[in-house]
Amino acid sequence: MQPGPRGRRPGTDALGAGYGTAVAPKTSDGGIRSALGAGIGFTVLTWVVFFFNKIFFLGELNQSLGLRPLDTHGLWGILFAPVLHGDLEHLMANTLPAALFAALIAFTSKRLWFQVTAIVMLVSGVGTWFIGGVGTAHVGASGLVYGWLAFLIVRGFYNRAPGQILLGMILGFGYSGLLWGVFPTQMGVSWQMHLFGAIGGIIAASMLKRGKATAK
Secondary structure (H helix, E strand, O other): OOOOHHHOOOOEOOOOOEOOOOOOOOOOOOOHHHHHHHHHHHHHHHHHHHHHHHHHHOOOHHHHOOEOOOOHHHHHHHHHHHHOOOOHHHHHHHHHHHHHHHHHHHHHOHHHHHHHHHHHHHHHHHHHHHHOOOOOOEOOOHHHHHHHHHHHHHHHHHHOOHHHHHHHHHHHHHOHHHHHHHOOOOOOOOHHHHHHHHHHHHHHHHHOOOOOOOOO
16 A cells, blocks of 8 residues: 555655745734734823823933933933923823824734834934924924824825725824924924924835835
């Protein structure tokens, strides 16, 4: 009797020829769990940092870790400024849009959310560091908010994805009032972080086209 399939050696076909090892496709890291993780996680982080700063440092972290233009020590603000806020009203104003936009991006891919966030933080922080007022300290998640929103609005055009274009149009219409935030129309508001955050979001959309964000 000839050996059946049980007699095959691993990595060979019935004739003994090598056929390699099949690799299961990787599953997406997006979905509702990723969306909730990013939205809720970022919200919890900013609120914990706010009360930690107020209770233990009396708000001094805003100055020491905020983004201070043209001050080399203020470069730490590129990393820390997005999770620091001046007061409770400032924090509450950023909480809902930040959670929503973070969740929408992470729904596609949590890795994509981290990539977009890193690009927006870098562009927003560096741009503000160069042109922000000397002697000022810039804090708040609004740079990320503008960057995430800009990414969501334009990514569909880069991906040629009708669903993403529609979502972007809805968000653009619903948050059209934020447009004025990129202009120096209000004292005490970092329009620089808003402007460069939005630019960072557009850059992220152009760099992280569909299929590239999760490519190895």
